[in-house]
Amino acid sequence: MIDWSKAMEVFGSGIIGVYLIMGLLMVLTQIGLKVVDYIEAWNKRPAPEQAQ
Amino acid sequence: MLNIFKELVYSSGVVNLTAGNIFMWLIAFVLLYLAIKKQYEPLLLLPISFGILVVNLPLTFLMEPEHGLIWFFYHYGIEMDIIPPLIFLGLGAMIDFGPLIANPKTLLLGAGAQVGLYVTFFAALLFGFDLKEAASIGIIGGADGPTTIYLGSKLAPHMLGATAVSAYAYMALVPIIQPPIMRLLTSEQERKIDMGKMRPVSRLQKIIFPVLTAMIVMLLAPPSAPLIAMLMLGNLFRESGVVERLTNASSNELMNIVTIFQGLSVGATMTATVFLNPKVLFVFFLGLFAFTVSTATGLLMAKFMNLFLKNKINPLIGAAGVSAVPMAARCVHKVGSEANRRNYLLMHAMGPNVAGVIGTVAAAAIFLKNLG
Numbered sequence: 035m036i037d038w039s040k041a042m043e044v045f046g047s048g049i050i051g052v053y054l055i056m057g058l059l060m061v062l063t064q065i066g067l068k069v070v071d072y073i074e075a076w077n078k079r080p081a082p083e084q085a086q
Numbered sequence: 087m088l089n090i091f092k093e094l095v096y097s098s099g100v101v102n103l104t105a106g107n108i109f110m111w112l113i114a115f116v117l118l119y120l121a122i123k124k125q126y127e128p129l130l131l132l133p134i135s136f137g138i139l140v141v142n143l144p145l146t147f148l149m150e151p152e153h154g155l156i157w158f159f160y161h162y163g164i165e166m167d168i169i170p171p172l173i174f175l176g177l178g179a180m181i182d183f184g185p186l187i188a189n190p191k192t193l194l195l196g197a198g199a200q201v202g203l204y205v206t207f208f209a210a211l212l213f214g215f216d217l218k219e220a221a222s223i224g225i226i227g228g229a230d231g232p233t234t235i236y237l238g239s240k241l242a243p244h245m246l247g248a249t250a251v252s253a254y255a256y257m258a259l260v261p262i263i264q265p266p267i268m269r270l271l272t273s274e275q276e277r278k279i280d281m282g283k284m285r286p287v288s289r290l291q292k293i294i295f296p297v298l299t300a301m302i303v304m305l306l307a308p309p310s311a312p313l314i315a316m317l318m319l320g321n322l323f324r325e326s327g328v329v330e331r332l333t334n335a336s337s338n339e340l341m342n343i344v345t346i347f348q349g350l351s352v353g354a355t356m357t358a359t360v361f362l363n364p365k366v367l368f369v370f371f372l373g374l375f376a377f378t379v380s381t382a383t384g385l386l387m388a389k390f391m392n393l394f395l396k397n398k399i400n401p402l403i404g405a406a407g408v409s410a411v412p413m414a415a416r417c418v419h420k421v422g423s424e425a426n427r428r429n430y431l432l433m434h435a436m437g438p439n440v441a442g443v444i445g446t447v448a449a450a451a452i453f454l455k456n457l458g
Contacts, residue, residue, distance in 0.1 A: 041211055044221070044456045048204045051452040055306050056197035056445055059299060063190040066298055070291045 102144035106358025113356075114139035117251070126258035130231065130349050134251060137353020149354050160351040164239045164246070169348045170232035171316040176341030177232070177443070178296070178320025179333045181411065185436040187295050188284040191391065192403070192434075196441025198387025199407030200449045202380030203227040207453075210372050215365070218242050221453040223369055226253045227376030228446030229260075230409040235352060236313060237450045240458055247356035248366045252373030260413040261420075263374070264381050264405055268421050271385045272401050277425035279400040281434045289325070296321040303448060309458065310451030317443070380408045384438065399434075406435040409442040 095101060117135035121128040137156065141148050148154040151161075163169040186192055207224035215223060218241035225237045226249055234253040238246040256263065268277075296318035303314045323333040360366070388404030402422050406414040415435035422431040 036211055036216065040456075041208070041217060041220075044217065044453070045204050045208055047456060048207070048449060048452045049201055051307065052197045052200045052445055052449050053194075055303060055448045056193045056441065058306065059302050059444070060190045060193040062298060062302055063187065063193070063295065066294055067187065067190070067291055070288065070294060074288060074290065 097145075099144035099146065104144075104358060106362050107142040107144060109362060110138055110142040110356065110358045113361075114142070114353075120255075120258070127254045129345055130254045131251075131258070133346055133349025134254070134353035137350040138247075138356045139353075141354040141357055149357065156350055156354040159347045160354060163344070163347045164235060164351050165243070167236065167239075167312055169344050169351070170236040171312040172340060172344045173232040173348065174313050175316040175320040176337045176344075177411075178317040178322075179324045179337035180341075181317075181321060181324075181440050181443070182436070183295050183321060183325075183440055184287045184292060185284060185433045186438075186440050187287045187291055189434070189437050191395075191399070192437030193441045193444070194391060195384055195387055195404045195407040195438035196443075196445035197407075198390075198404055199380045199384035199438070199442055200228065200445045201383040201387070202376060202378075202408075203446070203449055205379045205383070206372060206376035209375060213368065213372070218457050219245060221457055222246075222249050223372045224376060225249070225446070225450055225453065226256070226369075226373040227380035228409055228442065228449060229253065229257050229377060229380070229414070230443060230446040231257065232348075233313060233409075233446045233450050235348065237453060240454060243355070244360055245366055245369055247352055247361060248369040249373070250352040251356070252370050255370075256373055256377045257410045257413065260410050261417050263377055264414065264417050265421050267378060267381045268385065268402055268405050268418070271382060272389075274425055276389070276401050277422055278429065279398050280426065280429055281400055281403075281431065282397075284433055289327070292325040293322070296325065299444065303444065303451075307448050307451035307455065309454040310447045313447045313450070314444070317447070377408065381405045384408060384442075400429070400431055403431060403435045403438050406437075406439040407442045407445065409439065409446050411439050411443060412436065414442075415439040 114135045117131050120126040121131035148156040151157055203224045206227050207220045210220035210223045222238040222242040225234050231253050235250050238249045300318035304311045320336050323329050384404040384407030385401055388401035392398045402418045406418045408414055418435035419432040422429045
């Protein structure tokens with residue numbers, strides 16, 4: 035006998051859970067990339083004496 | 087003399103042969119043919135088919151608990167969760183997450199394809215499978231062999247052979263299964279969408295990604311730890327560029343060794359008594375359903391995203407959200423270039439393709455959390 039309430043729980047929590055994990059990973063990856071871009075741009079900036 | 091002959095005959099496997107054994111040989115021969123002649127996933131199908139053949143030779147006791155040679159491979163490799171994570175280590179060392187990092191939105195396409203997996207879970211329940219069996223069938227839609235084996239060995243070990251062979255067989259059939267679904271669910275105009283060039287990804291970004299992903303996914307879904315930890319470790323080996331020997335060992339020697347044991351062990355679970363059961367055979371039909379629905383939900387997710395995006399994505403790349411790396415991405419590229427010759431979608435499709443690997447592991451972890 036199938037426990038349909040458990041089945042619905044697995045179904046719903048599965049779909050929401052996967053989107054939650056991947057969505058959060060997407061947001062944090064984008065933030066991480068922006069931070070790295072900023073750090074790399076900072077490191078590439080010309081030194082003050084070279085700029086003069 | 088006659089007695090010796092009689093004893094020899096009675097102690098041989100010949101007199102203990104059943105029709106079921108012979109039927110399983112035929113299945114093994116078909117898989118051997120597909121592996122050798124057609125080269126469908128030969129690295130896996132060849133040891134699997136040989137495993138099926140030898141375990142269906144009576145009195146060999148290769149899968150006899152505590153005694154059989156292949157039982158030891160199966161027990162220590164699969165049941166104790168050693169082999170699938172080691173395969174993921176090698177996979178991580180081979181995968182380039184660059185296309186995914188260049189376009190993190192494609193992570194959502196990896197999630198979109200997993201919806202098909204839950205639809206199949208529900209369908210399997212309607213066909214009379216219990217919750218654990220339905221979950222191990224649904225995961226076939228993720229098109230990820232090691233994850234299918236990892237989940238199947240925990241939730242429904244009696245169906246492991248069928249779910250694993252089904253996953254690998256359909257992965258090999260990606261170029262046949264996916265294109266009709268892609269054409270059915272997209273218009274010519276959509277297939278022509280040119281996604282342009284990808285943004286460059288720096289070495290530092292590639293190094294940070296596996297560390298960040300391992301932390302996030304394992305914090306949110308702890309049962310994913312064995313697979314995600316090893317996948318991201320392998321990728322960190324690759325991207326760090328300082329442990330070339332470990333990268334090579336993971337992606338070549340180690341990967342090849344564990345592939346042999348995995349294939350043989352999975353094939354050896356397919357004894358006639360276990361496999362020749364209508365319910366188990368029905369797994370192959372549901373596996374195809376899982377694969378089809380996952381492809382469709384990935385495509386539909388891409389179309390849904392396009393409603394909100396300024397720079398439209400080619401919805402075909404959603405189909406690569408099922409793992410099957412890199413065949414699904416190649417398939418997307420082929421169908422895309424048929425619509426627009428100048429359309430180069432391969433690298434764009436690699437993003438959702440590798441996101442699908444992460445998504446399938448997350449889905450498996452959630453199944454384990456709920457049902458394990």
